[in-house]
Amino acid sequence: MKLRMGLYAGLAVVLIAGGTLLAVKGKDAVSQAESRKQGVLEAEQTAVIYTDKPGTVINVNAAVSDAVKKGDILFIVKSAEGNEVNIPATADGQISRIAVKPGDQVGQGMPVAIVRKNTFYTDVYVQEGDIHKLEVNQQVKVHFPYLDHPAEVTGVVTSIAAAPQFASLRMTREKGQADLSMFQVRVSVDSAAGLLPGMTAEVKLDELAD
Numbered sequence: 547m548k549l550r551m552g553l554y555a556g557l558a559v560v561l562i563a564g565g566t567l568l569a570v571k572g573k574d575a576v577s578q579a580e581s582r583k584q585g586v587l588e589a590e591q592t593a594v595i596y597t598d599k600p601g602t603v604i605n606v607n608a609a610v611s612d613a614v615k616k617g618d619i620l621f622i623v624k625s626a627e628g629n630e631v632n633i634p635a636t637a638d639g640q641i642s643r644i645a646v647k648p649g650d651q652v653g654q655g656m657p658v659a660i661v662r663k664n665t666f667y668t669d670v671y672v673q674e675g676d677i678h679k680l681e682v683n684q685q686v687k688v689h690f691p692y693l694d695h696p697a698e699v700t701g702v703v704t705s706i707a708a709a710p711q712f713a714s715l716r717m718t719r720e721k722g723q724a725d726l727s728m729f730q731v732r733v734s735v736d737s738a739a740g741l742l743p744g745m746t747a748e749v750k751l752d753e754l755a756d
Contacts, residue, residue, distance in 0.1 A: 581676075581752040585668035587690075587735070589743045592637050594620060594659040596652045601625035603650045603658075612641045614661060621646065621658055639663040666735045667704070668747040671728040674710065679754040680731055682706060688735055689748040697740060701733040701749075 605622035608614060614635040621633040643660040646652060668688070672680065680686070680703055688701040710727035733749060735741070 581750055583670035583672055583731075583749045583751060585670040585733075585747050585749075587666050587668050587741065587743055587745045587747045590663040590665045590667060590734075591642065592639075592661050592663055593657040594633060594636055594661060596621075596623065596633055596656045596658050597654060598623065598631045599625050599627070600651065600653045601631060603646050603648050603652060604630070606644065606646070606648060608635075608641050608644065608659070610641050610644055614639060614641060623652055633658060635661055637661050637663045664737045666737060666741060666743065668701075668733050668735065668749075670731050670733065670747075670749050671711065672731050672751070674727040674729065676751050677706070677729045677731075679751060680706060686733060686749055687753055688733060689750065690741065690745055691748055692746050693740055695740075697738070699735055699738050699741075701735040703731060704734045705730075705732045707731070 601623040603621055604624045606620070607622070608618070608620045614620065616635055616637050618635045619632045620635055620641075623631045623633060625631055639661040641659060642662040644658070645660075646658045652658060682703055682705065684703045686701050686703060688699050690697045690699075707730040709729075711730050731749075733747075735747070
């Protein structure tokens with residue numbers, strides 16, 4: 547019985563000492579969770595808009611999933627006056643949707659295709675106590691922890707919300723620490739090998755200078 551009590555006491559001492567050390571270093575589970583901000587990788591998309599006089603589509607020169615360069619002619623439209631109008635791709639990327647086919651009538655302002663650009667973005671939510679670490683155009687490291695070979699790329703902060711979007715409950719009993727205001731931060735990431743929309747992207751705030 548004494549041996550068992552001694553073991554329990556020793557284990558308690560080890561756990562308390564270990565927990566105290568982690569808390570001092572700011573590496574406890576709560577601190578780690580608060581410093582790692584995760585979001586979902588999304589692909590930037592742009593619409594190809596017909597801007598000329600009404601006409602009829604006579605050629606479609608691309609298909610869904612085709613890679614295109616800005617300026618590539620995607621469609622040819624014959625206007626009511628008989629002129630042929632070229633509709634170019636507005637960005638480098640991949641065709642994700644085509645909205646017209648030969649014979650369709652198109653008018654000014656009508657979207658005719660969607661191009662998924664060769665850039666991605668992720669939105670992360672940062673509490674008010676850490677938002678001062680970030681500014682627009684700042685470069686940050688973006689991690690992809692769930693790839694077979696976890697990757698790290700450089701991203702750029704493109705926007706920071708002017709006001710908090712919501713309050714988050716914090717796992718603590720400290721007075722006044724129950725609610726945290728969270729600000730939306732958008733980080734742009736260039737395409738890289740292995741990256742796909744829907745992947746988990748992570749920004750570690752403890753890598754940023756105060």
